[in-house]
Amino acid sequence: RIAGEITMAENPGVVIRKWRDIFNVSQKDLSRKLEVSPSVISDYESGRRKSPGSRFVAKLVTCMLDIDDSRGGAIIKEYSKLMEGSKFFEAILAIKEFNEPRKIKDIIRATESEFLVGEKNLDNAVYGYTVVDSIKAILELSPLELSMIYGTTTQRALIFTQVKRGRSPILAIKLTSLRPSIAILHGLEGTPDPLAVELAKRERMPLALSHVEAVETLIEKLRELD
Known part of the structure; x- marks a missing residue:
């Protein structure tokens, strides 16, 4: 496979x-x-x-x-x-555990992101990242498989690509009952969905919007952190 x-x-x-x-x-x-x-x-x-x-x-x-x-x-x-018979790895574009923990502000800088929620959490630790094709993840993965995108720890950045408004990725996170250190939306079409922002606030989960244009560039910038 x-x-x-x-x-x-x-x-x-x-x-x-x-x-x-x-x-x-x-x-x-x-x-x-x-x-x-x-x-x-x-x-x-x-x-x-x-x-x-x-x-x-x-x-x-x-x-x-x-x-x-x-x-x-x-x-x-x-x-x-x-x-076996899973679309899991097709939905995962990149996954990495850092050799040394980074901070949310390092992730924000690397992904050229702006905060939508949780800008007071800049110094919180991040131990890895996962870049996810949001369409494939939401359409193809089971709740169990969604939980596996966290790798070895939930203290990581989840970056969702091919995002239209941002509601579905946040609902998917809520479905797993697990919370990342920060969720980042990439490729947003238009303004963020108000419900996505409100859900992130209620879950006390930092949420940001990346302005890096290409997914490949986004992944390379993340790899430079380690």
């Missing part, structure tokens, strides 16, 4: 990076396992090198699984149930 997503992706390098982040494997460790230069992985992820062939992708996925297995298999065990 992972290999298929990479091979069929419009931008395979972005998907390779997403899965490498999920498995928490560095370019150096992955390249060592693949017996290639770290620059090869970097070139694929940045788009400098053309799309990898199916054999290379299969080997790359096997290496990530082997590395995870050597660490006890925590990642594959955590996600194995979701992978």
Whole structure:
């Protein structure tokens, strides 16, 4: 399934990076396992090198699984149930746990966001982020799968892309009964939905609006935090 997503992706390098982040494997460790230069992985992820062939992708996925297995298999065990017949990973554009905690103000700065709710929480800790395709998440994921977007901790930034007004992502958060450190809306069409803002206030959940134009740029800016 992972290999298929990479091979069929419009931008395979972005998907390779997403899965490498999920498995928490560095370019150096992955390249060592693949017996290639770290620059090869970097070139694929940045788009400098053309799309990898199916054999290379299969080997790359096997290496990530082997590395995870050597660490006890925590990642594959955590996600194995979701992978069978699930749209979970199609809805997740990027997911990362920080090596060192950041603050909400760091996330706000990186995502070029403005607060809609909770501007007094600038110094609250954030331990990771998840960038979510809001349309796929809301249409395809079950409540259990929605709860999995929090990764290893709820003290993270949830960034929802392809947002029209913002109501659906906030309702989805409310459905899980879990609260992120901050929710950020990206790609908003028009003004934020007043109900979304009111719900965020009632849940005492910081809510912000990102002004970064492209999703790819947004993800790159977040990656620069770690």
